[in-house]
Amino acid sequence: MKRSPSAARADVPLKLWIVLARAFDAVNRHSRASIARFGLGTTEFGVLEVLYHKGELPVCEVQRRILVESSSTTYVVDKLYERGLVRRRPSATDRRVTLLALTTTGRRLIERSFPPHAAAMRRAVGALPPREQAQAVRLLRALGTGAALQPLAEP
Template identity: 40%
Template structure:
């Protein structure tokens, strides 16, 4: 039915998908304890590390769609985690920034997020992690 290489390719796609599902489940469990969704956490995390950004930059950095991001940003704004203001440089753009409440929650979550990631990858040596990164980079190119 399928040749050996096609079967291997299918197995690889399935393995990649299942791996990401497992990682996302573990991450979602942690993030949901704080009443956030993964996309909301992603926005807070990007703003925490990169500073104020326009919506398009957030979409690009979080690999989201504009429709979904509009809802995520609006919900974060309603919850008081972010504020949205017209850009001083370009009145057509809105800049998104963390409020004190947003800074507080992301600074409380982030250490646990790092710990969670460490737990996910603890079974791999530094060499294996670097090899996996190299393979994934090759895959994306």
């Protein structure tokens, strides 16, 4: 018979939060190290990548996918613009919107950066067997969307 565990020891939700943070941190270190090889920051890479895979997009759509606040998005896009990696164009249908797209230089950079980065990320998570990777994807998707739906704690 199991002796009754302390409440803390059995607190699965808190444990989940901790291992989630640790796992993210561990994998994120790989991501940053990999991306640094191409002279880019994580967020810069994220912008180039989404434009590479989705084509021209409004700034707000890009923002949604790179997980930073709007002011940070502006900052990062500015830097990419100054480096000649993206171009801006006003939307014809909504005059609030700026559309972003890769320049030729930007496309070339992400084209040669993405494959080795993807390989590095596959190695980073590769210790987990494929079957469990698929399970983890399912659980994390549910966890993420679930958490996004809960209302945030209020002041």
